[in-house]
Amino acid sequence: MSELKLTDRTWGKFSIGDLFQIENCKCSKVSALKEGNVPYIGATNRNNGVLSFVENKSSFITKGNCIVFICDGEGSIGYSIYKKEDFIGTTTIKVGRNEYLNKYIGQFIVTCSNMMRGKYNFGYKRNEANLKREIIMLPENTDGDPDWQFMEDFIKQKEEKQIAELKNYYADKALELMISTGNLRNTEWREFSFSQVFAEIQRGKRLTKSNQQDGTTPYVSSTATNNGVDNFIDNSTNVRIFENCLTLANSGSVGSTFFHYYTFVASDHVTALRLEKPNKYIYLFLSGIIKRLEEKYSFNREINDKRIQREKILLPVNEEGLPDWQFMENFMKQIEQDKITAVLNYYKKPFNNNNLRGG
Template sequence: MTRLDISSWPPIRLGDVFEFEGIKQARTQLAIPDDENGIPYVIQSIRNNMVVRRVSRQWLIDHDEPPVPGNAIALGVTLPAVSYQRDEFGASQVITARNPRMNEYSGIFIAAVLGRYVTRFTYDDKPGISKYENLVIHLPALEDGTPDWHLMGAFMRKIFDSTTAKLYALKGISTSHTAVDVTAWKAFKLDELFDIKKGTRLTRANMKIGDIPFIGAANINNGITSYIANNEHLHPSGTLTVAYNGNGGTGKTFYQNESFWASDDVHILYPRFVMTRNIALFIATAIERVGRDKYGFADKWKLEYMRNDEIKLPVSADGTVDWAYMDNYMGHIIQGALTDIKALNDIL
């Protein structure tokens, strides 16, 4: 696929292109019944195209929470979330952006571009209709300076057609994995394994641009939300970071291979043992499962809770943690992933 030349894309103010509308937070969100044949329910989340589940359309109508028409870009109110919604949907606490010239393909194109811009927003610097209206982004445009809807739609359509063809080729890649028997694994308190520390607050206004990773309560990019020059409260490489707060990110665990600053939404786990990268990745999965299953935005994984929570790990015959097994097992998983990536490169 030929890459787009973006050097000539002009700056465009979103408020000159889109009509924005705020969708209030639904007071009855938890009461809305699931319906596998219903409509998508959209919240401000960076997961699953912002769709949390499918709900009853009729229930929304009966309870004065009318469905939102499709062909809209959905944006977060307090989180840097963005997606294109083709079909009618229910929603809570999101902002929609519309233009009658936008179709499915151009909408997905613009949502992808917007994804690079909305990361500047944080919980301390929340987005909103006014900020979105005044946000300036770069898009392909016609000579009169208006967006080139045809180019955006045609380009994304080619991407979809190309991807569909490649998906058929992916069937040749092995997806079989042997299940791990965990019946003999033993539970260990996190405080036995790690010295757990709390991150340090750093507001966006006080950040200095640099090359030090700033770890926040993010689901992606190894938790990195910015790069800073501030160095007063750095943590060393060879540690784990765990988001204890965040909408949908609670428990997200990453291995950090260079020194970093962790926000106050993050706990840092200093190992009390020799932790290789492979062991760290193995344990991160176990920690993440506990955080995901027990905690959330309304029930934060506080420091005192985390220290007493347990994870199950493989053990040797004497009942001690089998570090060698974890190191070898994760090494095997990584090697298998590299093999699949090579196969993907051959296809792509």
């Protein structure tokens, strides 16, 4: 398929009310909900709208595959977010859905919608009536209707291009590493269970919000942001304390994996993974491998203690068929030196105006 360009399509004006059926979210008092595995969406455009994870209250659930319209909140009003998964939302946000929506079209729509958010900077309210009248520009087909297929294909193309660029970058860095270390050989990979890799596998311990004492010790939970740190606390009894290890989110943002060189308290929503010989670079290598579990699990399926024991990961091996720890360490040292983090951050950030300028 030839490269799709935005300039290849005519664009038309469409109102939100004509594009979507609008629904209200249902939670007016999040403090009444216990901590859990369901994302709670509030009036913020940060972290894709997620403020916390709460218990599953079926009467409050909003089904996923929808556009979230933020209707309140200084600095966030006017933004829109696509949500794939089911969630509980505050009553200050509304959602829109239609029969064409999927994650690709959703990304396209929210980017176009966010271009129009400037009108809400001067006290203009985003109530339901104003939201339905809101106009966005979209590519249209020959019948003058939104060209849903083009939107989907365009975002897929952008995503595939970024993935290809990232894969090529990794391949180049790996080759440079092998050459620089004189280790130009075919690397063999084999499966290992978690129990074969880690000397200690232990889940954290439940600590409710009401029992958390303000302090300076990181409290690591199932959030996918801020290296998993959800709070800073002073609790030292009836908690599980770890340091210099990985954490794996077994619920909430399932599969999120982070390295912690510092002392921290782990919630029961994460499992601590410790090597027999802790090493920062090996931990960073392993975290990238383990994060692939995100594709296997979801908010409706957690990584319980039995599953984590059965899970297997692919690792490079040495001539004895054992994990090649030295290769992993050298690889990550080279990656760190070349600041690949900047490339990863570029790939992870949402599609912005530049992504929708074709070319």
